[in-house]
Amino acid sequence: MIREAQANDAEQLVELTKQVDRESKYMLYDIGERNITIDKQRNMIAAFQNEQNSTILVAEQNDRLIGYLFAVGRKVNRKKHVAYIVIGILSDHRGVG
Numbered sequence: 001m002i003r004e005a006q007a008n009d010a011e012q013l014v015e016l017t018k019q020v021d022r023e024s025k026y027m028l029y030d031i032g033e034r035n036i037t038i039d040k041q042r043n044m045i046a047a048f049q050n051e052q053n054s055t056i057l058v059a060e061q062n063d064r065l066i067g068y069l070f071a072v073g074r075k076v077n078r079k080k081h082v083a084y085i086v087i088g089i090l091s092d093h094r095g096v097g
Contacts, residue, residue, distance in 0.1 A: 001060050001061075002059050002060075004055060005056035009045065009058055010038050010042035010045060013041050014037070016058075016065045016088070017034060021033070024091070048070075054071055056070050056071075057071075059089070066090045068086075069087050070087075
């Protein structure tokens with residue numbers, strides 16, 4: 001199931017992003033470079049929920065997060081229709097549709 005991230009997803013989302021960093025050579029952060037805590041992640045989720053043009057979506061299977069999408073909308077009026085998108089999926093779940 002794909003749904004919007006909630007505050008109670010923060011701990012799993014931190015672990016998921018770190019695992020995706022370990023599994024993929026295409027992510028921005030290398031192993032150990034991501035400096036995110038559960039509290040910071042919880043605050044980020046809340047901040048994104050208050051933005052009209054930003055969101056965090058998570059993919060969940062059997063009560064476990066297996067993927068995420070961060071869409072970060074621009075702040076300036078002329079660019080509010082533009083978003084920076086980051087997608088991460090656990091390696092076991094890639095390429096299956």
